[in-house]
Structures are given as C-alpha cells and as structure tokens.
Amino acid sequence: MILDNIDRKILSLLQNDGKLQNNELAQMVGLSASPCLRRVKLLEDAGIIKKYVALLDAEKIGKGLTIFTRVWLLxxxxxxxxxxxxxxxxxxxxxECHLMAGDCDFLLRVVSADLNEYRKFQIEYLTRTNGVQSIKTEIPMQNIKLTSELPL
Known part of the structure; x- marks a missing residue:
C-alpha cells in the first residue's frame, strides 16, 4: 500500500490519540466521515495499523523501574x-526482546517494581537451564525520551 499525505496525517493523528472519533479525525484531515473511515479501514486491513492500545504510566501501576539486560546464550x-x-x-x-547482531545475543527491556523484583526475575528466568551463558544489566538513571510514535 502506498501512503499519501492524507494517510500519513491519519496515522500521525491516531498515533498521538487512538481514541479520536472518526468525525473528529475526518475534520482534522479535511475529509468527510465516510471516506475517512474507509481509509482507516484500509490502513487496518493492510496491517499498517496493527492495533489500538492504552499506554499506561508505569510508575503509577508499580512498575516504574526499567532495566535493559544484555544476554549471551550458551x-x-x-x-x-x-x-x-x-x-x-x-x-x-x-x-521488549530483540535478537541482536553484534556483541550480545539478546537485548531485553524489563520492567519491575524494584531491584528485588528484577533480581527474582533474573534468578528464575535468566539461568543456564534456560540457555543463558551470561548477562549484563544496565539501569537507566533518567528517561529522556520514550515514545511509541513512529516518524512519518
């Protein structure tokens, strides 16, 4: 599917606010409701819009610690x-779990309530019985940028 400027604007607006009603979205992109809904449906059917989610505040739900873990397998x-x-x-x-090219085999982003909870995860799941040779844990000191929006 080739995206035109209206498709890109629809995607940008929905990335910023997935709860936008179709009539609001249509008005913002300069279309009437029916053609706008048709475009959104095409974007969904093409798999460009994969799903709609609610983004949660990790701190407020008790998962405020983010840890990056590099994993080397046996x-x-x-x-x-x-x-x-x-x-x-x-x-x-x-x-997040990424199979990597380069120094480590996997890069994980793990969320937990605190270091004790992460340590329990590390002991139970990042062990030799699960094929892990070694790990390196990185703890970020400050979150500078975290977004789910892709550049269009």
Whole structure:
C-alpha cells in the first residue's frame, strides 16, 4: 500500500490519540466521515495499523523501574534461541526482546517494581537451564525520551 499525505496525517493523528472519533479525525484531515473511515479501514486491513492500545504510566501501576539486560546464550543453535525466545515472549515483565547482531545475543527491556523484583526475575528466568551463558544489566538513571510514535 502506498501512503499519501492524507494517510500519513491519519496515522500521525491516531498515533498521538487512538481514541479520536472518526468525525473528529475526518475534520482534522479535511475529509468527510465516510471516506475517512474507509481509509482507516484500509490502513487496518493492510496491517499498517496493527492495533489500538492504552499506554499506561508505569510508575503509577508499580512498575516504574526499567532495566535493559544484555544476554549471551550458551549457543546460537535454533533450539537454544527458540527456547529462550519462547520464555521471554511469555514473561510479562519483558516488554521488549530483540535478537541482536553484534556483541550480545539478546537485548531485553524489563520492567519491575524494584531491584528485588528484577533480581527474582533474573534468578528464575535468566539461568543456564534456560540457555543463558551470561548477562549484563544496565539501569537507566533518567528517561529522556520514550515514545511509541513512529516518524512519518
């Protein structure tokens, strides 16, 4: 699907506020309600709009500590990588998990209430039994920028 300026404006507005009503969105992009709704539906059907979510304040729900963890596996065979990937995929504290090229095998973004909770996660899930050779934990001191919006 080739995006035109109106599609990009729709996407930009919805990234900023996913609760926009169609009539408001249509007015903001200069369309009537029907064509605007049709465009949004096409963007959804094409998989460009994957889903709509509510973004939560991590501090207010008791998950204010973000930790970045670099993971090195015992091996890079498909079985070891898949086993580790499945464990991370199914663990709610892991909000991002990336298979990396370069120094480490995986980069995780983990959220937790405090260091004790993270340490429990580390002991239970980042162990040799799960194919982990070593880990390095990075704790950010200040959040400078965190966004879910992609540049259009």
């Amino acid at each position: 091996g890079q065979d498909i079985e070891t990588v898949e086993k580790f990937s499945n464990i991370m995929r199914n663990h709610p504290q892991v909000v």
